[in-house]
Amino acid sequence: MVETQRMDITKLAPDAYKHLLQLEQAVAGKLDRKLYHLIKLRASQINGCAFCIGMHSDEAIRDGDTAERLLLLDAWRESSAFSEKEQAALAWVEELTLIADSHASKEAFDGLKRFFSEEEIANLTLAAALINTWNRIAISSRAQYDRSYFEQIAAARQKVAEPA
Numbered sequence: 600m601v602e603t604q605r606m607d608i609t610k611l612a613p614d615a616y617k618h619l620l621q622l623e624q625a626v627a628g629k630l631d632r633k634l635y636h637l638i639k640l641r642a643s644q645i646n647g648c649a650f651c652i653g654m655h656s657d658e659a660i661r662d663g664d665t666a667e668r669l670l671l672l673d674a675w676r677e678s679s680a681f682s683e684k685e686q687a688a689l690a691w692v693e694e695l696t697l698i699a700d701s702h703a704s705k706e707a708f709d710g711l712k713r714f715f716s717e718e719e720i721a722n723l724t725l726a727a728a729l730i731n732t733w734n735r736i737a738i739s740s741r742a743q744y745d746r747s748y749f750e751q752i753a754a755a756r757q758k759v760a761e762p763a
Contacts, residue, residue, distance in 0.1 A: 636662060645693065688715070
């Protein structure tokens, strides 16, 4: 049975939560949207974060990725559905998510250099750190993903952005 939500970080630590969201927006704007969702989803799979798996799957599909690729993500090393660039990023995010095991290996880091600039590598690293932070918040608080809630927020943002 799924536990009820233990705490609501948005209400208990609103300033810190706001700063995390701001950092998230700054990093997300620096990366390709499809790649961004893949790395977020992959780290969330490793960590077993149902909230983030649900959210990032929805976002990935909304931003044009396919259900087939998302279903294959857990086996990305054996799948031809992912480019070499995506594979390099996925290897890096796995190393950072499992950092106690891998210690962010030289091989994984060097594998990024063929496809990404130093700035992009920095933003990939920040994105990996952030999703691991979000996973830990969602899992420890027992937060549950509610697609309709996030759809309402997205719709409200689009209305604000539309010219009158």
